[in-house]
Each structure stands twice: as structure tokens, then as C-alpha cells.
Amino acid sequence: MAINRTDVKLLKSQRLTDEDDGGGRATGAAVIDGEVNNLFPDISRMDRTTGRINLRKVFAGVMTSNSDAYLGTHGIVTQPPADQRVSVLLFNTGSQTDVRANARDAIESYVAAASAAQFDLLGTQLAGQRAIACVQREDRRVPEVGDVFQLVTASHQQYVRLSGVESRLEQFTFDYGNGNFVNFTLRRLDLSITAPLLNEFPGGQPSPAGTSSTSLDGKTKARVLSTQIADAARYYGISPLAEAVAQGALSLKVKSVYSQLVPSTTKESPLVDVLGGYQRQVYIAAGPARNISLTVAAGAVVGESHTFLGTGCAPGSLTLTFNGGTYADDSKGGLRFVSGSNWMSSGRVDYQTGELTLIRTGSSLTGSGSATYSPGAAATGETITGEIEVTLGNRGYVYTLNLSSAVPRPGTLSVSFMALGKWYELRDTGDGLLVGEGAGTVSFATGSVSLTLNALPDVGSALIYSYISAADNAIVQRAGGSVTPVLEVRHTLPEGGVLPGSVSISFTAGTPRTLTDNGQGVLSGTGGSGTIAYATGEVVMLLSATPASGIVYSYEVGTTLSSPINVSSDGSGMASFTLPGAPFKPGSVRVDWLTTQRQAAPAVNWSVIESGSSLPVYDGQRDIAQAANDNGAGGWQGGRVGTINYTTGACTLQVAQLYDYKEHTYTRVRTSAFGATEPVLVTTNVPTREQFGGTLTVTAQAASVSATPQTSSQAQPPITVNLLPGVAEAIVPGSLLFSWNGSVYCDRSGILYRDVATNTNGGVAVGTVNYAARTATLSSYGGNASGAVSVLACLTAAVGFSVTSVTFRTPGAPLRAGSMQLTVVRTDTAEVVTASAGLNGDFASGIIHGRVDASTGIARLVFTSDPDDDTGASDVPVIPLLLRYNAVVQTRLPLDARLLGLDPVRLPSDGRVPIYRDGDVMVIHHTAETAVASPVPGGTVSLARQQQQDIEVVDGSGVVLRAASFTADRVLGTVTWANPLVMQDEEGNPVGLPLIIRDRVEHMTLCTEVQITGLLGLSSPLPWDLPADETQVSSAVAWGDLQARVHNWFTQQTWSQGAPNWTDAPIGNTTTAQYNSLTYPQLITNAGGIDGRWALVFTSSTAFQVVEEKLGVISTGTISSDCSPVNALTGEPYFTIRFQGWGSGWAAGNAVRFNTDSALGPMWVIRTVISGQGTVDDDKFELQIRGDAD
Secondary structure: OOOOHHHEEEEEEEEOOOOOOOEEEEEEEEOOOOOOOOOOOOOOHHHHHHOEEEEEEEEEEEOOOOOOOEEEEEEEEEEOOOOOOEEEEEEOOOOOOOEHHHHHHHHHOOEEEEEEOOOEEEOOEOOOOOEEEEEEOOOOOOOOOOOEEEEEOOOOEEEEEEEEEEEEEEEEEEEEEOOEEEEEEEEEEEEEEOOOOOOOEOOEOEEOOEEOOEOOOOOEOOEEEEEEEOOOOOEEOEEEEOOOEOOOOOEEEEOOOEEEOOOEEEEEEEEEEEEOOOOEEEEEEOOOOEEEEEEEEEOOOOOEEEEEOOOOEOOOOOEEEEOOEEEEEOOOOEEEEEEEOOOOOEEEEOOOOOEEEEEOOOOOOOEEEEEEEOEEEEEEEOOEEEEEEOOOOOOOOEEEEEOOOOOEOOOOOEEEEEEOOEEEEEEEOOOOEEEEOEEEEEOOOOOEEEEEEOOOOOOOOEEEEEEOEOOOOOEEEOOOOEEOOOEEEEEEOOOOOEOOOOOEEEEEEOEEEEEEEOOOOEEEEOOEEEEEEOOOOEEEEEEOOOOOOOEEEEEEEOOOEEEEEEOOOOOOOEEEEEOOOOOEOOOOOEEEEEEEEEEEEOEEOHHHHHHOOOOOOEEEEEEEEEEEEEOOOOOEHHHOOEEEOOOOOEEEEEOOOEEEEEEEEEEEEEOOOOOOEEEEEEEEEEEEEOEEOOEEEEEEOEOOOOOEEEEEEEOOOOEEEEOOOOOOOEEOOOOOEEEEOOEEEEEEOOEEEEOOOOOOOOOEEEEEEEOOOOEEEEOOOOOOOOOOEEEEEOEEEOOOOEEOEEEEEOOOOOEOOOOOEEEEEEOOOOOEEEEEOOOOOEEEEOOEEEEEEOOOOEEEEEEEOOOOOOOOOOEOOEOHHHOEEEEEEEEEEEOOHHHHOOOHHHOOOOOEEEOOOOOOEEEEEEEEEEEEOOOOOOOEEEOOOOOOOEEEEEOOOOOEOOHHHEEEEOOOOEEEEOOOOOOEOOOOOEOOOOEEEEEEEEEEEEEEEEOOOOEEEEOOOOOOOEOOOOOEEEEOEEEEEEOOEEEEEEEEOOOOOOOOOOOOOOOOOOOOOOEOOOOOOOEOOOOOOOOEEEEEEEOOOOEEEEEEOOOEEEEEEEOOOOEOOEEOOOOEEOOEEOHHHEOOOOOOOOEEEEEEEOOEEEEEEEEEEOOOOOOOOOOOOEEEEEEEOO
């Protein structure tokens, strides 16, 4: 018996509703072609207003009384809804019995929880909030609009999608106990979310490592997990051809590779003052390895112990010995076992704070240990950016980068790519591996990078990479020096106009110490040396030892004269002028003025460097405050050239001196045995004379002034130590560690701490650090101290880096057209330059030229006064740290989950899902219609083409004429009417006139490539020319061969009613008695069979119960008659077991287990109504179940 066309039906499931229990098993009721609301209800006004998702489960059923195979069964949408605001999707969970709740879970599995997010909740977040407050370390990635995270507590969890991101740096204070406080900086995140919180989620309080483990009320803080695209559900749909294709084509373009799954509305999120030429922080060694003793203390959590290194730690440098075991860090923040006793279950190191967390099962451990590590700090380098444009020719999963011209510094390389409209990222972990949405390697010796992406990047997008060059000499290690401390004390006396020769200073440092002035502004004596500016009372002392208490000052003062003078200087910087009010008291004269010095910044333009062209010089200016005090002997202090006549007031003074102007150039240096070279910055000092401002301000005492004795005292004064004499660059915060007089000092946020305890991380705050001046100022110290200062760790950072081009991407896409605004600051003039993108994304304003792609968010900019000049001569340098932009990101805001019956947060942000994938079966089809107003019984209609795949006849309402009323010849392309011609459908319902013959040509092929542009690759060439719009491309749900069968037959000696065995293998012994399946095989029909697990449980030696796993006991039988339990839905037996096959020897409790497969293919149909006015009153779409049979 063959399978006829009418035997293949689309069957309804048990419940065609949108309740949680909608769906279920197949029924015997077919979905009637052309019947109104045969599957979905009408679309209500509320549906049109809010949007709606309807899910219906159906089955492809082969309803024959045999078990013939329906080969290669698949289903497609052959005609989409006419209403543009309604879409239809198919998907298959593979289950014969699942319900809507199960289907919902499958749909929502688009994203799944992955690893811990790079931020923590800040404080408790309350139910109903539409924004959450969080904090993160500065070096962590800022989340982007559209990102999805999971909040998890012990009792509940919720996925949240970000609709807005605001970030700022904020300073916090942490109490380590015993009065030990530390100031630290974290990034504060205010994250708007698309749906309110459904429960309370506790958050911790800020700490240097992130947040505390509990909230203020003692609740365990909620975990925040990042998510990854699981995309477990696969969807199938239909899209029209966007462009006509010719015979033989191996690709075509559809209007969209997406279809709407979730109704949503467009929301615009502003991006304000976002850094374009962004920087990356990297933890690097600030000094050589040091060994310290540790005290390990128990933590607040059972099984956790903590100890502190006291400073930051360079990744990969730590070795810890404690409790008989040796461990090392893995460069990623974890601890790995090395040798000895492996007592620890896990451990971690915070590279920024130096906190070690040791975890084991059971109670926490305490005791002493040791560590060897290199102090480290988070240094910020300037980022080099670049891109590889993705074209049709180079699109693939694997890419390589050649960064030999500027090899990346470990831990700084980031690569972003866009796949199906979403940005993904890979990051270098510092050990040569790239991890994230893909994998890769980077060679820090040669600059070679290999990338393997998790998804094909979109054509028209780009791979955006950024990193810090290993040749970037902005960060320099300054450790290892031993400096004789210059114990500098600065003090300004309460009064100016000090009488020369009247100053006496005294203090105690073991013994009484004194300093006196010589009348020429010079201080000397047993207390050290120094200078005094008589006119202003400014005292600078270099003490021989630290004072044990305060300092006492004795001196005489008199009135002063002050006046401005306009003068000019000659080519050697000398100025001649006469002071009014002479004669003057020697030593009382002071002159103040301003000069201007040039300064240069190194410009980077890699295209210019690689071409061999010279880089332009970019100059700026800075004003320098100058002062000169006379020396009481007719000259000027400090070696300043010039003279003064106290009697007449006639003066000469060099007001403009020579200084070292730093000139920057680049040279190429070989960096490896492979011959790779890198551009290396070369700085040359060029003697240059200052520019004099033209105005002097003079302060002096008349020779006849009377003097008044004065005394003042100063409490133990702050002592300033010059840590890096001869160095001009600033100290990197957090990198300083030095020892002096038996104590160790470290810096934290500008505060200097002494002797930090390893069990609490607390130390004594004793002073401050001036990072720019490279000095440490101690306000607390012991008396009579004068030993050497040993710099154990220190980094310095150069400033002034500039760029002439930049490539970056926005954190989110697409952008609203014309919404990007740029602000840059020129390095050469400090001018602030702004520009706005046109509607097509172009920048062409002043020095800013380039384009931003609104669809991807990629901005490509050059800064030049002549965009046609590619030599670099017209390039204009800008400061990357000050390159900022505003833009508007357009995002889709899904509707309320309670209205949809789905959680849209776990679905794509725009509500769209791809309907074509590589390897999918596609059907390219075109349907033509021929109207027949008056069909003649027995007559033949010749169609306009031949070799059709399908021919059917319908009336004007879409009711299908029964197959017996006509004969179609698909080879010749003809339709012959039956005689007599019965105008009815298969159910006997009337069919009206005119009749419409619909013939379809099609081509089945595999999809070899999917691009976001709509381009689809085909595995076999098209056999016809096909027009746009009328031609449809359907992706197919495939079930394979549908055929009912009985299989997996086995016996079991004992059947447990309490714990029945529904596995596919016997439990315990099998029976001696058997059934002869070879001679009397079990029978099953396509119409009666279901997917089920069955047991025949013997109640005696001849009788048994028929049990199905889900249906329970449905019948009884004996070995003396055929067993044929009837499927009530179809009227056919589930199966037939012939009595002749039964052997003897059966006993009560024996069981026969077997499985049956049906000829049913389950499928979910999704109808999505998008909010808006409908365009069709009575709409429809068409499905087709297809396959092959004799």
C-alpha cells in the first residue's frame, strides 16, 4: 500500500492554547486547509496595541494503515502572512509530548549564564527597581547597552538586559580595622534595565578588591553572572528574494535573514562623553622580586584565609609558601599548586591590592608563611588601534594579524568583531592566549596573532584591534636606586621683609642644632644648610637630621616696597633696568616674572612610520614662574647672571635662560631573532632659550628701614624626600615602595603608609606622595634620622602622547543617523575642536575627517588639515585621552514578559532571530497562478511552464479542491479535470468558482553561507531564472524519515511497580520465556503508532497488563490471543502482538519491555504580532509538509 498525498496531514496537538499546558501529544484531528482560525485565533485590538506571541504545536503525520516510510520529511512556510506586521516562525524541540512551558524554556535558552561578571552590586537592590547600582575595578570592561546578566541568590534569580549605562570614577574609604583606613578608587556603574527587578538582590559594600561578601544587614550578596549566546533553538521561516537571480547562480539575496520573534519598540540610549581613543590598564612589575614574611588570618567566610603582600603584585611573579605547600599565581588571578602539601582547594590573588585569598574545605587556617613576588602596579599606556575590514573575499572564522611593527605588551591586546549585528570580544590574558568569543594566540616576540572566531563576522563590518606597544617607553621602572635623602623643609615666616643677617634657626636632633644666615640669603650651621628669601620670608632648609620636635625661628623684620617694571631682554636673555626707591638694604631685593618654554609631544602615525617618512614636530607652550633674590653682595642668588647697585638701583639680570627642549623622533630597532623591528621613540635634548614676558615685579627694603625683633615656631615639620633626582617623569600611583631607617613605606592613592601589616593590610599613614614632583613628604617620623633611602619599586610615566588617526567602535549599535558628535584637543595649540557627523556618517569639519558607520558603530577618523595629503605633512596631532564623543544608540525594547508569556530579556535585544544557518535545507520556490473561470469536465489546461514541483487547485478563498477532481502532469505542465467534476474539498465542503491553478517550481539546496546583508550561499546552482519579490526562500524543519516501528524488545524477570524500568536496558535477570519476533514480528501502522515506552507486565502465567510510560495501564491481554490496544485518536491499534509468537514459561511479575516510534514529526508554529495598525482583515499563511514515497 503506497503513501498517497491525502495520507500526509498536519495534525493538531491536544491543546491549541497559550496556557502553560498548551500543546502536548498529537491528536487525530487534522488542520483543515483554508478553514478560518484553524490554528490561531483572531488578532484582537489589544494584540495590535501591545504586540502578541502565539505558540501552537502541530504534527506532520503519515496516516496510513501500514508502516511504509515517508522519506526525507520536512516542513516549510510556503506563503508568509500578507500583513507586514505579522510574522510566522517554525521551530522543533524534538519532543512528542512537550507543552508550551517547555517550548518557552527552549526559546528563552538564547542566552545562558556563563562566568562571573566584571562588576558587583553596590548595596541592596530592591524589588521594582529599573536600575541597578554597581562598582568595578578601573581595568575591567565597562558593560554595554544590550548586554544581558543574571542576578542570582540562594532563593531566586533573574536575567536583566541593560538599556542604559552610566559610569564614573568614585573614591571610597575602607577600614581594615584598628584605625587603618585606605582610600581607593572604583568605577561606579548606574545600569538601567529593561524590566523591573522582581525580587530583592543584596549587594556588598565597596572594598579595594570589589565589594564585601555580605550586605549591611548581613545577607550574602547576590552573584552577578555574565551570559553567553547559547542559541539552542533554531528557527525556520520565509523571506522574499531581494534581487532577481539567473540560472546557475550559487548565491542569492533575500530581504532579511531575520524574522521577528518578539514584538518590541525602539528605544534610544544616549552615549555621553565616551572616550574614543580609550586606554587599557595593564599590571606590570614596578621592581625586582622581593621576599616577605606573611601572617595569615582567618576570613569572615568559613574555609577562607587571607593575607596581604602590602603592595600590588605583578602577574606571574608570585610564589607562596604556607602550611607545607608551595603555590604560584597563574597570571590570571588564580593560585596553582607547585609542590609540597596540596591542602588548598582554590586560591586567588588581587593584583591591584596584593590580597591573597586561600580557600580549603573545612575550617580556615592561620599561621605564618612567606612569599616571593615582584611589586606591581596598574599602569596605563596609550592604545594603538587598527582594523581588518571584513569583505566577501576574506570573510571566515580564522584570521591572522601581523603586529611586528609594534609588538603588543602582554595583557593589552583586544580584538572585537561583529556577528549578526552584535559585537563580541577576545582579550589577551597575558600568557599568549586570547579568550572570549573565540580563541587565539599572540606571540610577544614577533607580533604574530592568530584568531579563531566563534561566529562568522558580518560583511561590511571590521575586526577592531587595540593594544599597547611593548616599545611604549611611557612606563619606566625606576627601582634599585639608593638615594641619600635630602631632608627638605620649607617654611614661610609669618612676616616678609626679614632683615638680612638677623635669622637664627634652632631645633634638636639628638643634640641641639642651629642654622644662621650670612646676610646674603644663605643658611648654614650644625643643623644643615639652606636659603632664605628676605623679601618674602620663604625658608628652604636641607637638614642634617630629622628634628625630634619643633623648630624655632628668630629674626628681625622691616617694611618693604613693591612696584612693577616693564623691560625688554636681548638675545642672550639679559635685561637692564633701574629699581625705583634706591638706596636699598643689601639682601632685601626680590624680582618675580614669567617666561614661556616650548614643549613637544611624540606623535604616532603608523602609516607614516612604516613608509619611512619623517614625523612632524608638534609644539606646545607652558608658562614658568621665575624669581631672583639678591645675594647681599651685588649679585643674584642661585647663580642667576646679573648685578645690582644698592645705591642707585641699577640692575642687570638674565631673565631668559637656556633649557633642554625635548625633541622626539622615531627609529626602528630589531626586536627578535626573526628580524622583526619596532619603531622606538628617541628623545634628544636641544638647548633652547626661554621667551621673556616683559614685566618684572620688584620687592625690596629701603636702606634706612627700621627693624623689629620677631620669633616664631613650627611644630615637627613635614620632611620632603626627593626620591628620584634627575628624573623628569611622574611616578605611577600605587607603584612606590621604599625603605628608610628600618621601615618600609608604600603609597596608596597619594597617602604614604609605613610598615603595612600582612594580616590586616593596615599601616600607619605618615605622609603624602607628590607623584608629579617625585617626592615623598613625611609628617610623622623619628628624630635624628638621616640614613639612605632605598627605592624597592617604582614606575614613572611620560606624558604628552598624541595621535593623528584613530579607529574605534561604540559600545552598542546601530546608531541613530547623524547623532555622533566629536570633541578633540590639538596637541600643538591646545585648541578644542568639535565636529558632528552628517546623516550619512561623514565627518568633514576643520581637522576632523572620516566616517562613522551607523549600522556597526565603527568610527574611522584622521586628523589633518588636508585630507588629500597622504604624506603625513598635513596631519594634526590630538591628545587621545581627550578624544570624546556623544552618540545615540538605538535599541529594541521588548514588551512586558507577563503580556508576552515569554521572558524577552533572554532573547535577542531586537526581538529578531536568524531563520537561515549554514547547513540548513532551503527551498527556493516561485508560485504562478492561472485562473479558470469555467472548468470543463474532462478538459485539459496547459500551464505556462513545465517541470513543476507541485500543482494544486484552490478557489478564491484558498479552499483546496480535492485531489480526485483533477489530474496534474508536472512533467508537461497540464491539469486535466475529472469527469464528472466534483467541486468539493477533501472534507466534502463546497469549493467555489473561479478556480485558481497554482503551480510551483522550486529548488532544494543546502545553505553554505549566511550574511547579515541577506546574501545566502547555495550548495548547488539554480536551474532557473527567478524574479525578485515573487520568489520566496524558505528554510526547512527536517524530521528525516517518518515511519512507525517497534524496537528495543527485551524481557525482565521482575518488574517493580514502585520504580518501573523505563530505560532501554534490563535491570536484573531476563526471563527464560521468550517471544518469537523472527517468525511472528510485531505489527505497527503509521496511523496508530506513537512515540512511547511500553511494558507488558504479567499478572499470571498467561495474562498481562499493557502499560505505557506516560499513559499508564491502557489494556490487558493474554498469550492466547492477539494484543492490539486501540489508539482512540485514530481508531488504529498502537501495535499488534500476535499470539502465535508467545513461548511458554511466563510467570507473574515477568515483563516485556519495548519501544515504539511514530510517523509523527512535532513542530511549534509561532505567530508574532508586532504593535501597530494591521493592513489585512482576514490574513493567512501556508505551511507544507513534504517528503517522498512510492
